[in-house]
Each structure stands twice: as structure tokens, then as C-alpha cells.
Amino acid sequence: WxxxxxxxxxxxxxxxxxxxxxxxxxxxxxxxxxxxxxxxxxxxxxxxxxxxxxxxxxxxxxxxxxxxxxxxxxxxxxxxxxxxxxxxxxxxxxxxxxxxxxxxxxxxxxxxxxxxxxxxxSCQPFPCSQHGECVETIGSYRCECYPGFRGPECEDAVPCTELEPTGVHMNCSHPFGDFRYNSTCEFECQEGFERRGAGTLRCLASQRWSADTPTCTATTCPVLSAPVRGDLNCSHLHGNFTFGSTCAFSCQTGFALMGSESRECTATGTWTGDAPQCEAIMCPVLSAPERGELNCSHLHGDFAFGSMCVFSCQTGFALTGPESRNCTATGTWTGDAPRCEAITCPALSVPDWGELNCSHPHGDFAFSSTCAFSCQMGFALVGPERRECTATGTWTGDSPQCKAIKCSALATPEMGHAACSHLHGDFAFGSTCAFSCQTGFVLMGPESRECTAAGTWTGDAPQCKAISCPVLDPPSRGQLNCSHVHGNFTYNSTCTFSCEEGFVRMGAEVLHCTATGNWTRHPPVCAGTE
The missing domain is CATH 3.10.100.10 (Mannose-Binding Protein A, subunit A)
Structure with a gap:
């Protein structure tokens, strides 16, 4: 100035x-x-x-x-x-x-x-390109440039490094020239990407940008893990578990996927769908067989894959079929359904001359079957009246028998004969004995006797009595001397006749009583001698 x-x-x-x-x-x-x-x-x-x-x-x-x-x-x-x-x-x-x-x-x-x-x-109304302060000097002036400007008249804005970002959209405004002081650049990322760094950069008077150039990184989603008993297979376009990542879920053998088969990381940083689970494949519920028991172990839930059920039967019953069944990956059980069948005992037969009456709660001649034995009339049961089929497949007791009821042995009558027939053993029920007498004897009593169911004989015991001949009297003026083997004046009795002195016997001296009940001769008489 x-x-x-x-x-x-x-x-x-x-x-x-x-x-x-x-x-x-x-x-x-x-x-x-x-x-x-x-x-x-x-x-x-x-x-x-x-x-x-x-x-x-x-x-x-x-x-x-x-x-x-x-x-x-x-x-x-x-x-x-x-x-x-x-x-x-x-x-x-x-x-x-x-x-x-x-x-x-x-x-x-x-x-x-x-x-x-x-x-x-010396300074004009709009000095220093309006980018600095005009300082009066003696006889002249000088421009003191505002920060960001240089040159004699502050006509040049200072430059910053030209920005060339990658993967991020940039929109700049340059009031004083490209990438010079006060240039501002705004940065935006595509959908699914997040900006790391400042959203706006400004070229400072120090010829540096107000911040580092931002970058765009894919939006991250929470890290996914494989479901229990399952597998996870992911593909990552822009980094692990970031926007565009897709994860496919699968389950191990025996497990089924419940939920989404695949999930995708979205632009909002969340996954599509819900977290899936691997649940054990279910098999039909098993029940204990009739007369049996069921004992199951469940690794992954009741009656699901890996479950094993062991079958057993109550006392007296045997398992027919597999002892255990496993729930497979296909949702089916191994083997067929077992059954508890009653243990069988050998079939019992009716004893001779007897009867058999059985009750079978679990099948013919099987556990708990009971058989009652009885005998026909005239026979007595020897052995147990009742037998039961046990859990070991054997019968209680021994096999009974029906034996004919015994009658007392019959003796042959004296001077007689006995002829017996025995259907069921000597002198047992059904035995019959026929009686007869020797010559000269006659049967007194029943001709035959039968052994009854009561163990007694019909009738009374018969006897053989000697046949009687007419009683002989001594002849007049004579004497009679008899010997009796089987009784007075009976078969085989002999009588000798004699006469008093002076008398002569007229007829046989000796008479014998015969089997016909007659004497061998007419009795003699004693006649006087002349």
C-alpha cells in the first residue's frame, strides 16, 4: 500500500x-x-x-x-x-x-x-483469487493463501493423490480441480456389502485425504455349525459365512433333517430359514409280547434309530423269534415280532383202563396244563391223581396206572376143583372161578364166583360134600360095622354086616356107598338056620 x-x-x-x-x-x-x-x-x-x-x-x-x-x-x-x-x-x-x-x-x-x-x-476488492488474504506491504501487497491454496495469487488448489478404489462405488465433487483441495468423494457399497472406513473423504490442505480409502467387505452372518448328528457343507463367494455364502445341511445315517436343507447369508447379515436339526428316524413303538416282557435302551429317543429292545418271556414260556430287535436307519425293526409260547410237555396218554381229563390254559399239554387221572370201574389208580406241566417242560409226578382191584385168592374146596379165568390178573376184578367136586361129592354153594369192583367175590365159598347114601340099620339078629371116610353113610363109607350065632347072612357082607348115593347091594338079612 x-x-x-x-x-x-x-x-x-x-x-x-x-x-x-x-x-x-x-x-x-x-x-x-x-x-x-x-x-x-x-x-x-x-x-x-x-x-x-x-x-x-x-x-x-x-x-x-x-x-x-x-x-x-x-x-x-x-x-x-x-x-x-x-x-x-x-x-x-x-x-x-x-x-x-x-x-x-x-x-x-x-x-x-x-x-x-x-x-x-494495493489489494483489489477480490484479491488473491479469493483463496487467500491480501496483505498490504509498503508500496505493494502479497497474498497469504488460505490453507489448501498456493501460487502468487493463491490460484492453485493443492492436489491429493488420485483415488482409485476397487470394489467400492465412488462419487466425487471437485470444486477446485480433480482430486484437489476440498474435493470430496463419497463411497457406497453394493447390496450385501458393508463399508469399512469413512463414507466421505475430503482432500485436506495437507495434501492428504481426511481418511484412508474405504473398502467394501461382504456382510457377515453368524457362523453356522453343523447340527448334532449332522454335517455342514458351505460354499463362500466373498469370505467365510458372508453375504452370498450358502450352507447345505445333511444328517448322519439314521437321522432325518428337520428344517431347511440349505440356508443363505442375506444382505442384512441374517440367514434364510431357521436352524435345522437332525432327529433320529423313528420306528413303530414296540409292545411286549403276550406273556412276555420288553426291555429297551434308547440312544437317541424312544423307539428311534439306535434303540435296541430285548425280549423275554414269563416263567413257563419260551421265546419264538429274535431275542432282540434294533431300530434301523430305514425306520424299521430288524427281525420279526417274537412270541412267547408256552413251554410244551410230552403229550400224556390215557392209562389202560383209565380216563384222562386235562385243562389247557396255554395250549395242549403246555405250561400250566393240568391232567386228572381216573380209572374205570374195577380198577384203582396207582400213582398221582393229577399231573401239571411245569416251566421246565416236564410233568410233575410219575405216570399213573390203573390196576385191577384185587380180590382175595380163592382156595379150591376140599374134594373139589376150581377153574379160574383171569382177565386183569390173578384174582382181580373180572376174574371168574368155576367150582366142581370130585366123584362122590356134590357142590354146596355157587358154581362160580366173580371178583367184583369192590374187591369182593360174588356169593359165598362153595363146599364139596360127600354124597349120602341111605342110613343103614343093622339087620335083625345081626350087627353092622361101618367105616366112614367122608361122613356117616356117605360116599366111600363101607359097612360090613354080620349075624348073630345061629343066623346066617343072607346077602352081601359088605356094602359100599357109591357116588350115585346108592349102596352097592341091598342090605343083607340074618336068617335063622334050621
Whole structure:
């Protein structure tokens, strides 16, 4: 800038400023000690000194031309100034060529008259390309560029490194040229990707960007794990468990997938579908066989794959079929359904001359079957009346028999004969005995006897009695002498006849009683001799 001062007259501070603004730019605004030295050397001494462009506004010393507050560093007060004498010293004068403290400032009342010290600005209305502050210098000016600009007139914005991002969409605005100061670039990612870093970068005055270039990384989903008893097979387009990853689920043998077969990581960072589970394949529920028991172990749930059921039977029953069955991966049981069948005993036969009456709660001649034995009339049971089929497949007791009831042995009657027939054993039920007598004897009693079911004989015991002949009397005048083998005057009795002396026997001397009940001869008589 150029300095000027009023040569014709002095002015109050306001008049001085008006004068400067009319003919030049404004009251002088001193920037440094070099200017003060220049002014002190080049201006003439004036006893009232010169007004400069500082005034107290709102209690604060201010450069009126720039409206900037006077800083502590820029103060150039004379000793003990400003003193605001009489509290009305609101304007500032500069001592020019004063013997003491030349070039220093002093506060003065604004109505006092002094020379107006003016400047003619070298800076134009829109200086420094509007990118810097125009600083007046003695006889000229210089541009102090704002941050981000350079050049004599601050015409160039400083450059930043040209951005060339990969995998991210960039939209830039360049107010002062491509990738220069105050260029801003906004970054966006495609759907399913998240930005890592700042969304907007600005080229700073330091020729650096406000942040590192962002990147786009695929949105992550929670890490998936294989279901229990299952497998997980994933394909990852943009990184493990990130947007676009797909995971297929499968189950081990014997397990079925419940839920989604596959899940995909979406742009929102969530998986499609719900987490699947592998559940054991179910087999039909098994029940214990009739008269049996069922004992199952379940690895993966009741009657599911891996379950094993063991079958057993109650006492007296035997298992027909597999002892155990396993639930397979196809949902079916190994083997066929077993049965508990009653243990069988050997079939019993009816004893001879007997009867058999059985009850079979579990099948013919099987466990718990009971058989009662009885005999026909005339026979007695020898052995147990009842037998039961046991759990070991054997019968209680031994096989019974029906034996004919015994009658007492019959004796042959004296002088007789007995002829017996025995159907069921000697002198047993059904035996018959026929009786007869020797010659000369006659049967007294039943001709036959039969052994009855009561163990007794019909009738009474018969006897053989000697056949009787007519009783003989001694002949008149004679004597009779008999010998009786089987009783008086019975078969085989012999009688000898004799006559008294003087008498002669007329007839047989000896008579025998015959089997016909007759005597061999007529009895003799005793006849007298002549």
C-alpha cells in the first residue's frame, strides 16, 4: 500500500477517517514494526501527531478497517499507555519523530484534532483469487493463501493423490480441480456389502485425504455349525459365512433333517430359514409280547434309530423269534415280532383202563396244563391223581396206572376143583372161578364166583360134600360095622354086616356107598338056620 496524510489541516478522529475514506482507502492499519519504522522515517514531525485506524469498540481496541481485535502480540503502546485519562480516550495516535518513544501509540480523546494518516490499498476488492488474504506491504501487497491454496495469487488448489478404489462405488465433487483441495468423494457399497472406513473423504490442505480409502467387505452372518448328528457343507463367494455364502445341511445315517436343507447369508447379515436339526428316524413303538416282557435302551429317543429292545418271556414260556430287535436307519425293526409260547410237555396218554381229563390254559399239554387221572370201574389208580406241566417242560409226578382191584385168592374146596379165568390178573376184578367136586361129592354153594369192583367175590365159598347114601340099620339078629371116610353113610363109607350065632347072612357082607348115593347091594338079612 501507499501512505498519505492530510497536509492542509487537522481533523478529529472521525473527520480524519472520513478524509481517508474519501480520498484514499482508510486510516492506516499498522501490521509490523517495519511499517512503524518506515512511517517514523518518512513522515514529517507534527506536534499533534497522527491518527491511526485503531478505536475502542465495546471496550475492545479494534482495527476499524478489518474489524479485527488488536492482539496482545501486535500492541505497540507507549509506556504506561493506554491510560484512558478522564475515561474518554477511545482513539489512538502514533508518535512520529517524537524525541522519546517515537513510533509508539497513545490513547487520546477522539475529538482532538490531528493529522490523518491514511493508506491507499494495493489489494483489489477480490484479491488473491479469493483463496487467500491480501496483505498490504509498503508500496505493494502479497497474498497469504488460505490453507489448501498456493501460487502468487493463491490460484492453485493443492492436489491429493488420485483415488482409485476397487470394489467400492465412488462419487466425487471437485470444486477446485480433480482430486484437489476440498474435493470430496463419497463411497457406497453394493447390496450385501458393508463399508469399512469413512463414507466421505475430503482432500485436506495437507495434501492428504481426511481418511484412508474405504473398502467394501461382504456382510457377515453368524457362523453356522453343523447340527448334532449332522454335517455342514458351505460354499463362500466373498469370505467365510458372508453375504452370498450358502450352507447345505445333511444328517448322519439314521437321522432325518428337520428344517431347511440349505440356508443363505442375506444382505442384512441374517440367514434364510431357521436352524435345522437332525432327529433320529423313528420306528413303530414296540409292545411286549403276550406273556412276555420288553426291555429297551434308547440312544437317541424312544423307539428311534439306535434303540435296541430285548425280549423275554414269563416263567413257563419260551421265546419264538429274535431275542432282540434294533431300530434301523430305514425306520424299521430288524427281525420279526417274537412270541412267547408256552413251554410244551410230552403229550400224556390215557392209562389202560383209565380216563384222562386235562385243562389247557396255554395250549395242549403246555405250561400250566393240568391232567386228572381216573380209572374205570374195577380198577384203582396207582400213582398221582393229577399231573401239571411245569416251566421246565416236564410233568410233575410219575405216570399213573390203573390196576385191577384185587380180590382175595380163592382156595379150591376140599374134594373139589376150581377153574379160574383171569382177565386183569390173578384174582382181580373180572376174574371168574368155576367150582366142581370130585366123584362122590356134590357142590354146596355157587358154581362160580366173580371178583367184583369192590374187591369182593360174588356169593359165598362153595363146599364139596360127600354124597349120602341111605342110613343103614343093622339087620335083625345081626350087627353092622361101618367105616366112614367122608361122613356117616356117605360116599366111600363101607359097612360090613354080620349075624348073630345061629343066623346066617343072607346077602352081601359088605356094602359100599357109591357116588350115585346108592349102596352097592341091598342090605343083607340074618336068617335063622334050621
Amino acid at each position: 501507499m501512505y498519505h496524510y492530510s497536509t492542509q489541516e487537522d481533523y478529529t478522529w472521525e473527520q480524519a477517517r472520513n478524509y481517508c475514506q474519501t480520498f484514499f482507502t482508510d486510516l492506516v492499519a499498522i501490521q509490523n514494526k517495519q511499517e512503524i519504522e518506515y512511517l517514523n522515517n518518512s513522515l514529517p514531525f507534527h506536534k499533534r501527531y497522527y491518527w491511526i485506524g485503531i478505536r475502542k469498540l465495546g471496550g475492545t481496541w479494534t482495527w476499524v478497517g478489518t474489524k479485527k481485535v488488536l492482539t496482545k502480540e501486535a500492541e505497540n503502546w507507549a509506556a504506561k499507555e493506554p491510560n484512558n485519562r478522564r475515561s474518554n480516550q477511545d482513539c489512538v495516535e502514533i508518535y512520529i519523530k517524537r524525541p522519546q518513544e517515537s513510533g509508539k501509540w497513545n490513547d487520546e480523546p477522539c475529538n482532538r484534532k490531528k493529522k490523518a494518516l491514511c493508506y491507499q490499498a
